[in-house]
Amino acid sequence: MCGIVGILDAGEVSFSLYYALYALQHRGQESAGIATFDGATINKYRGEGLVAEVFDTPTLGRLKGHCGVGHVRYPTTGTNRPENMQPFLFEFQDLHIAIAHNGNLVNYTELREEYEQRGQIFWSSSDTEVIAKVFTDEIRGGSSVEDAVHLCMRRLRGSYSVVMIINGVLYSFRDPLGIKPLCIGKTRTGYIIASESVAVDALGGTLVRDVRPGELMRVSEEGIACTQIAVANCPAHCIFEYIYFSRADAVVDGALVYDVRRKIGRKLYEEAPVNADSVAPVPDSGTAYTIGYAEGSGIPFVECLMKNRYMGRTFIMPNQKAREQAVRIKLNPVRSHLEGKSIVLVDDSIVRGTTSRRIIELMRSSGAREIHMRIGSPAIKAPCYLGVDMPTREELIASNKAENEVRKSITATTLHHISIEALVEAIGMPHGHLCTGCLTGCYPVQIEGEIDTPRAVNFVDGSFQTNLGTFVEEEDL
Ligand code: SF4
Structure with a gap:
């Protein structure tokens, strides 16, 4: 999981990229980076840590240009190497390219081996570099950007939302299933393409729409060209964007996340009503769900745990005892x-069960008589291969335990996970338009050793023509 943004504007873009990345900080805290094109070359700055730790005013001042991309990276096992920080840069002939990606390729290894055999050299262990190599290899052979993206969509398997600048032009494309989110917004003097609409809001802009699955957008001083490169028989939007990843104030593929979570809270009450003195969130992830549960049940919303908002990722936890202590410092x-x-x-969810157990112990030791746990996601039974760093099956508490066994393990009085049917209804799109791989163990793309129901993807006829993109008026977007 990462956050990406691309901006083209009449003025300088580095500070706007910084504000947008700030709004997307929840999507990645391991590193942050910005690349801008100043008319002659690409200026970049990347560093480990939070956006506010990586950038300062002089640094942003040096990132000149009216066009740029930015990235925040989520920590994933074994990949926290400095060379994996994005955006990635490529220069050849007269082309200056910067690319940032959110998602995960499931055929990364085979594509990398193929391109290595062709003589390509890789400097990172990131699948973003594979996307860039497939794309730039095609461009070097004389193809247009549209043809190169067309090839990417034929070759890449998995999830990819991409923003890219080539000289002074901003491009973005989204995999044909639209697994990870991507939207376009209009600011006073330019355009922004970002993982979530909250980045558009941060610039005082207006959300125009989502980038369509399989679509290529080209944003330049002349306007916007939209090209539908591939069309799937149905999309597979990540259901976890609504449950956990996206900010509650984001609009993802047409639905306000806050409203979805509130509806789920109501449905949790309908599915598993209980008499209780109060209903409380695990802050902050459970708040919108709790409001829905309180509305549906009439049980008063009372906060029972207070979160210390200043406990950052640098909090020192040298051993198990300190980790146990940490929950008390984080939640009082x-x-x-x-x-x-x-x-x-x-x-919102139970992953390993350790945190839920610690929180329940904490509440019991403070005198709670009964704790009825209600969870806004169905039980997580399988890992994610499509861009989310989830534990293995063995580590997922619900992968081999029935709900009652999970309840015993976390020591709750009662436990209920929302049903997939109720969750899908709360989101308001057909079940078949969502990826539910980690909940059902059935994935929308082919993954070795797993069950899948792959979508059929059609390309814009067999003889793909270049320049299919048509410049469109803003109101026709
Ligand atoms: S497997 Fe789960 S987390 Fe991964 S993309 Fe699908 S719904 Fe999202």
């Missing part, structure tokens, strides 16, 4: 709201 129980009370505790 409000004793008078817990003593002798029966509480409905609402969270």
Whole structure:
């Protein structure tokens, strides 16, 4: 999971990219990077840490240009090497290219081997470099950008939302299934393409629409050209964007995430009603769900755990004891709201079960009588291969345990996960338009050793023509 942004504007873009990345910080905290094109060359700056730690005013001042891309990276096992920081840059002939990507290729290894055999040299272990190599190899052979993206969509398997600058032009494309989000917004003097609409909001812009699955967008001083390169029989939007990843104030593929979570909260009550003194969130992830549960049940919303918002990723936890201590520092129980009370505790998901168990222990030690756990996601049964760093099956508590066994393990009085049917209804799109791989173990793309229901992808006829892109008026976008 990462956050990406691309901006083309009449003025300098480095500060706008910085604000947009700030808005997308929840999508990645390992590193941040910006690349801009100043008319002659690409200027870049990348560093480990949060956006605010990586950039300062002089650095942003040096990133000159009216066009640029930015990236925030999520920490994934074994990939936190400095060379994996994005955007990636490529220069050849007269082309200056910077590329940033969110997603994960499942055929990364085979493509990398193929391109290595062709003589390509890789400097990172990131699949973004494979995307860039497939693309630039085609461009070097004389193809147009449209043809090169067409080839990418034929060769790449998995999820990819991409923003890219080539000299002074901003491009973006999204895999034919639209697994990871990507949207376009209009600012006062330019355009922004970003993982979530919150980045558009951060610049005071207006969300225009989502980039369509399989679509290539070209944004330049002349306007916007949209080219539908590939069309799938149905998309496979990541269902976890609504449950956990996206910010509650984001609009993802047409749905406001906050409203989806609130509806899920109501449905949690309908599916598993309980008499209790109060309903409380695990802050902050459970808040919107809890509001829905309180509305549906009439049980008062009372916060029982207070979150320390200043506990950053640099908090030192040298051993297990310190890690246990950490939950107390991060979440402080409000004793008078817990003593002798029966509480409905609402969270977005249970992954390993360790955090839920610690929180429940904490609440019990502060006097809670009953803790009825309600979860906004169905049980997570399988890993994600499409861009989310999830534990292995063995580590996922629900992969081999029934709900009642999970309940015992986390020591809750009762436990209920939302059903997939209710979740899909809350999102408001057909079940078949969503990826539910980690919930069902059935993935929308072919993955070795896993069950899949791959979508049929059609390309814009067999003889793909260049320059299919048509410049469109803003209102026709
Ligand atoms: S497997 Fe789960 S987390 Fe991964 S893309 Fe699909 S729904 Fe999202």
